[in-house]
Amino acid sequence: AQKVTQAQTEISVVEKEDVTLDCVYETRDTTYYLFWYKQPPSGELVFLIRRNSFDEQNEISGRYSWNFQKSTSSFNFTITASQVVDSAVYFCALRGTSGTYKYIFGTGTRLKVLA
Amino acid sequence: GAVVSQHPSRVICKSGTSVKIECRSLDFQATTMFWYRQFPKQSLMLMATSNEGSKATYEQGVEKDKFLINHASLTLSTLTVTSAHPEDSSFYICSAFSRQGANEQFFGPGTRLTVL
Numbered sequence: 001a002q003k004v005t006q007a008q009t010e011i012s013v014v015e016k017e018d019v020t021l022d023c024v025y026e027t028r029d030t031t032y033y034l035f036w037y038k039q040p041p042s043g044e045l046v047f048l049i050r051r052n053s054f055d056e057q058n059e060i061s062g063r064y065s066w067n068f069q070k071s072t073s074s075f076n077f078t079i080t081a082s083q084v085v086d087s088a089v090y091f092c093a094l095r096g097t098s099g100t101y102k103y104i105f106g107t108g109t110r111l112k113v114l115a
Numbered sequence: 116g117a118v119v120s121q122h123p124s125r126v127i128c129k130s131g132t133s134v135k136i137e138c139r140s141l142d143f144q145a146t147t148m149f150w151y152r153q154f155p156k157q158s159l160m161l162m163a164t165s166n167e168g169s170k171a172t173y174e175q176g177v178e179k180d181k182f183l184i185n186h187a188s189l190t191l192s193t194l195t196v197t198s199a200h201p202e203d204s205s206f207y208i209c210s211a212f213s214r215q216g217a218n219e220q221f222f223g224p225g226t227r228l229t230v231l
Contacts, residue, residue: 033219043153043206044224091158095219100164101147101212103220107158 002027004094006106013082014114021077021109023092034075035093082113119211121223136194136226138209144189145211153206165192199230
């Protein structure tokens, strides 16, 4: 069975603080993809990153960085120097490669960045 | 590229009526489209997988007679909520899967359905 766990339901930080959103996944597939999406109040999902299971390099994009640790089945997301505009719900998702192209979404982490 | 649109973005209807939501892939062909439902402060829940030219595959617990899905072309899938009731009020999101290049789902902006 495949599963994505985002244990942090809600996080509040003050602007300019760094914040890490945790994502732990379970899958039996040897090849799989991991994703992060941002959902602002408007509701539209904004794609942030896709990572395949063979690429364990960490990635940095501006203030965003991702730490993929296959050994602990985690794909954590860090926002450096958070801004009010970062306030949103963030979803981690998993897609295996056996059978369907379904995504398994975590329950999401609501991030509130306070001015 | 890889733009997915949904129409309407927001709809309010009376209980007992049917509502159709369209999902279009604007610049690519999508052999597979997905329909999700999201209740307030909850995650996306997959309702069904729609393959062009064939019947949709529904997730467990989703009533296929209530949520009719048609995927008649490679760029259009429709979700019809039949005899809608207030408990069907939700945010419905579609996605289109592209096997070329990115090999990932591209999400529409969502449709907010309110049933009075």
